[in-house]
Amino acid sequence: MEPIVIxxxxxxxxxxxxxxxxxxxxxxxxxxxxxxxYLKTAHHEFPVGEVKLTDEEMKQRLxxxxxxxxxxxxxxxxxxxxxxxxxxxxxxxxxxxxxNGTTVGGMDKSEQYYLDYLENDSRNDYIRTHDCGAxxxxxxxxxxxxxxxxxxxxxxxxSAANAIIFGxxxxxxxxxxxxxxGGSECITKFHLNGFNSLMILDHQQCRPFDxxxxxxxxxxxxxxxxxxxLESARRRGATVLAMLSGFGNACDAFHQxxxxxxxxxxxxxxQKALNLAGLQPGDIDYVNAHGTGTxxxxxxxxxxxxxxxxxxxxxxxxxxxxxxxxxxASGSVETTICLLALQHQIVPTNYGWSQPMADGIVPATDxxxxxxxxxxxxxxxxxxxxxxxxxxxxxxxxx
Numbered sequence: 001m002e003p004i005v006i007x008x009x010x011x012x013x014x015x016x017x018x019x020x021x022x023x024x025x026x027x028x029x030x031x032x033x034x035x036x037x038y039l040k041t042a043h044h045e046f047p048v049g050e051v052k053l054t055d056e057e058m059k060q061r062l063x064x065x066x067x068x069x070x071x072x073x074x075x076x077x078x079x080x081x082x083x084x085x086x087x088x089x090x091x092x093x094x095x096x097x098x099x100n101g102t103t104v105g106g107m108d109k110s111e112q113y114y115l116d117y118l119e120n121d122s123r124n125d126y127i128r129t130h131d132c133g134a135x136x137x138x139x140x141x142x143x144x145x146x147x148x149x150x151x152x153x154x155x156x157x158x159s160a161a162n163a164i165i166f167g168x169x170x171x172x173x174x175x176x177x178x179x180x181x182g183g184s185e186c187i188t189k190f191h192l193n194g195f196n197s198l199m200i201l202d203h204q205q206c207r208p209f210d211x212x213x214x215x216x217x218x219x220x221x222x223x224x225x226x227x228x229x230l231e232s233a234r235r236r237g238a239t240v241l242a243m244l245s246g247f248g249n250a251c252d253a254f255h256q257x258x259x260x261x262x263x264x265x266x267x268x269x270x271q272k273a274l275n276l277a278g279l280q281p282g283d284i285d286y287v288n289a290h291g292t293g294t295x296x297x298x299x300x301x302x303x304x305x306x307x308x309x310x311x312x313x314x315x316x317x318x319x320x321x322x323x324x325x326x327x328x329a330s331g332s333v334e335t336t337i338c339l340l341a342l343q344h345q346i347v348p349t350n351y352g353w354s355q356p357m358a359d360g361i362v363p364a365t366d367x368x369x370x371x372x373x374x375x376x377x378x379x380x381x382x383x384x385x386x387x388x389x390x391x392x393x394x395x396x397x398x399x
Contacts, residue, residue, distance in 0.1 A: 003230045004168055007238040008087025010079035011336040013221030013323045014049030023340050026348045031322045033205055033217050041189050046201050049219030049324020068125045070106035073138035075222040076184035087226035095148040097176040098140055099167045101159030101183030103328040105132040108188045158382035159183050161331025165247045177232040182332030184222035206293035208318035209363045211355040216292040219324020223332035242342055246391035248272025265387035266304035273389040282312045288334050288378040291318020292325055302360040317364040321351030331380035335390050338376045345373055
């Protein structure tokens with residue numbers, strides 16, 4: 001199988017707009033979690049990881065004056081601009097697929113203008129921006145005829161990871177040589193209230209893998225990666241940043257929202273990613289865990305990690321203590337963080353952690369790698385047990 005390589009990446013989250021700001025926050029161990037500011041809601045008791053820009057500021061940054069648009073799409077465009085610029089892919093001479101992961105789509109505007117839909121026709125243009133596919137189309141429209149196909153993935157918190165996997169499979173099957181993959185998700189009242197109803201939101205800074213963990217902090221953001229065949233990258237003269245060496249998806253269907261006690265789905269996803277990459281557990285140098293900070297997830301993921309790695313446990317951390325849980329975008333946000341970790345040889349720390357949990361993993365609290373980072377695993381687990389794992393690797397000198 002011809003290698004699939006990463007040639008561009010863009011990111012926006014609570015810890016920064018762009019890779020440079022994100023890297024600085026990772027090095028400085030600076031969290032983006034703060035009191036809720038931008039979302040119009042009565043629930044200000046929950047700290048969140050909001051992108052520190054209003055919709056209008058994002059539109060100005062992007063040079064957008066036309067309506068309608070949504071916060072999810074705007075964040076996606078900012079991340080997409082950065083990814084395409086780095087990959088030199090502002091125009092294409094062959095097919096380019098676009099796969100976007102999102103679940104709330106344009107729900108932020110539906111919530112805001114719902115009464116207007118009922119009482120007058122002044123906001124009816126926003127009705128068509130509600131669904132997930134509309135978000136993908138809004139982002140794609142900015143780039144004219146660049147994309148030969150667009151697809152939307154909605155598998156809750158594994159959406160962006162599955163978008164990466166779907167794009168890679170399009171390349172492997174010969175349907176395209178280049179794909180732009182990832183996800184975008186803004187915070188809405190719908191999923192703030194939804195996660196609150198599940199009683200898994202922390203009223204304080206979240207603490208993944210900590211004995212005192214009490215839940216997650218919601219976040220928002222977007223990230224996209226340009227992936228392509230090695231031959232395509234060489235032909236275009238693109239710089240290879242890393243290899244997408246392995247990926248796996250499994251669904252244990254244990255429960256609508258809870259993870260299984262033994263982490264079966266997570267274990268199978270990680271195992272599949274290793275098998276595809278042709279690697280052994282001992283080859284993984286760092287794992288960016290799903291690590292939400294909920295009592296259930298952190299126990300389940302710890303069991304899966306222990307089953308897979310045994311005594312060869314690599315450094316592990318969750319970056320959700322800095323970004324918040326960016327839900328459908330988390331797979332690409334965190335894969336991009338892993339890319340930065342690989343390029344700059346740093347381990348993102350597990351912000352907020354202080355006390356080991358019973359029978360859990362002990363996460364990394366130091367940015368210094370215990371050994372050179374060559375292979376990094378990134379986990380994203382969704383409701384219903386839809387679990388995905390991605391492996392990115394440094395580029396061999398032989399390439």
